[in-house]
Amino acid sequence: MRPQGSRVVELKIPSELGYEKIAREAVATVARRLNFGEEKIEDIKTAISEACTNAIRYGSGADARMKVVVVLTADDEKLDILIKDPGVSGIAPIGGGETGIPDIKGMVEEKKRLGGMGLYIIRMLVDEAEFIQPNDDDEGNQFRMVIYRIPSDEENKSEVGDSGRRK
Amino acid sequence: MSDEIQVSVRTLGDVATVIDLMGDVTTFAEEAINQAYQGVSSGGAVNIIFNFRENDYINSAGIAILIGVVTEARKREQKLVMTGLSAHFQKIFRMVGLTQYADLYPSVDDAVSALRNGGSG
Numbered sequence: 001m002r003p004q005g006s007r008v009v010e011l012k013i014p015s016e017l018g019y020e021k022i023a024r025e026a027v028a029t030v031a032r033r034l035n036f037g038e039e040k041i042e043d044i045k046t047a048i049s050e051a052c053t054n055a056i057r058y059g060s061g062a063d064a065r066m067k068v069v070v071v072l073t074a075d076d077e078k079l080d081i082l083i084k085d086p087g088v089s090g091i092a093p094i095g096g097g098e099t100g101i102p103d104i105k106g107m108v109e110e111k112k113r114l115g116g117m118g119l120y121i122i123r124m125l126v127d128e129a130e131f132i133q134p135n136d137d138d139e140g141n142q143f144r145m146v147i148y149r150i151p152s153d154e155e156n157k158s159e160v161g162d163s164g165r166r167k
Numbered sequence: 168m169s170d171e172i173q174v175s176v177r178t179l180g181d182v183a184t185v186i187d188l189m190g191d192v193t194t195f196a197e198e199a200i201n202q203a204y205q206g207v208s209s210g211g212a213v214n215i216i217f218n219f220r221e222n223d224y225i226n227s228a229g230i231a232i233l234i235g236v237v238t239e240a241r242k243r244e245q246k247l248v249m250t251g252l253s254a255h256f257q258k259i260f261r262m263v264g265l266t267q268y269a270d271l272y273p274s275v276d277d278a279v280s281a282l283r284n285g286g287s288g
Contacts, residue, residue: 017194021224042255049226104264107231108238114231117263121227124262 006075012067013052015060015085020052023070027081030072034079034149043125044079044147050118051083051129051143059085059092059141078127079147087140092131172196174203182279183248184212189220192229204236208243214282215240218275219251230263237268248278 011026013019024045031041052068060066069084102120106112122129128146172190179185184207188200207215217233219225233249240247247269252260260266272278 024224039255042253046226046255046259049224053226053228102263104234104267107234108241108268110238114234115227117227117230121259121262 006073008074009072011070011072013070014064015056015062015066015068016064017053017056017062019068020049020056023048023052026070027072027079030074031079031147034074036079036147036149040147044081047122047125047129047145048081048083050122051081051145054118055083055085055141055143058089059087061088063088076149078149081126081145081147083143083145084134084138085141092141092143094131094133172199174199176203176207179216179275179279182282183214183216184210185216185218185275187218187220188223190223192219192223192225192232194228194232196229197232200232200236204239208239208245212245214246214248216248216250216275216278217269219249219256221251221253225256225259227263230260230265233265233269237265241268246282248272248282250275250278 071082073080
């Protein structure tokens with residue numbers, strides 16, 4: 001199914017580890033409707049899990065009274081995912097942030113603390129990922145991820161006319 | 168909300184000890200995984216297979232737990248092997264570099280064959 005215009009799904013999940021699985025399932029459903037392949041859907045599920053986990057753990061102190069908001073916007077070109085948290089543990093710097101490859105050797109040799117891999121994994125799995133400036137009405141952190149659609153072979157065939165040119 | 172992990176241990180003759188993981192490998196799994204690992208280590212296991220259930224959820228906190236196990240295994244000169252991972256999580260494990268320290272095989276049988284032959288994945 002191909003969306004005409006954009007479709008928006010908005011979720012509010014408690015800021016409690018484990019609830020990110022609801023976002024995983026929701027985004028998988030939306031991604032299937034956009035005809036993303038199964039491996040890309042797995043990538044998107046992992047990326048949203050990591051982003052929600054960060055929002056729960058660091059953005060709202062894993063306080064279940066708070067909410068993490070997930071906004072999924074699907075259009076012809078892309079799936080746009082916005083994760084909002086209250087930013088109670090501080091506001092993340094706007095932009096890409098830390099992008100380095102995890103120092104697993106340092107972790108194994110106990111020279112580096114375990115963890116810090118989530119953002120790296122996200123960046124490897126989606127096309128765009130960054131903290132953005134919230135609108136004036138919003139406070140806290142907003143983390144945006146974008147995954148562009150690549151038309152499948154079936155769609156390519158259906159969109160190519162007799163002249164062989166894409167409509 | 169999290170699918171609590173079920174961990175069980177079995178011994179495959181003198182070849183390997185298998186730690187079967189069923190459920191989410193997240194921060195909630197830390198105690199169960201570490202207890203199982205410490206248990207088999209104190210029993211003298213040398214070759215240890217972590218056998219995952221293919222469609223279970225693993226996140227970066229779960230991967231951090233496994234890196235902690237790798238750290239301990241290196242100190243004890245144990246060989247760690249991981250099996251049963253989906254293609255997606257094999258990719259993630261390679262991405263973060265975990266495969267430098269633990270070989271991946273599709274199944275326990277494949278891992279056992281490799282261990283018998285002294286191979287690496």
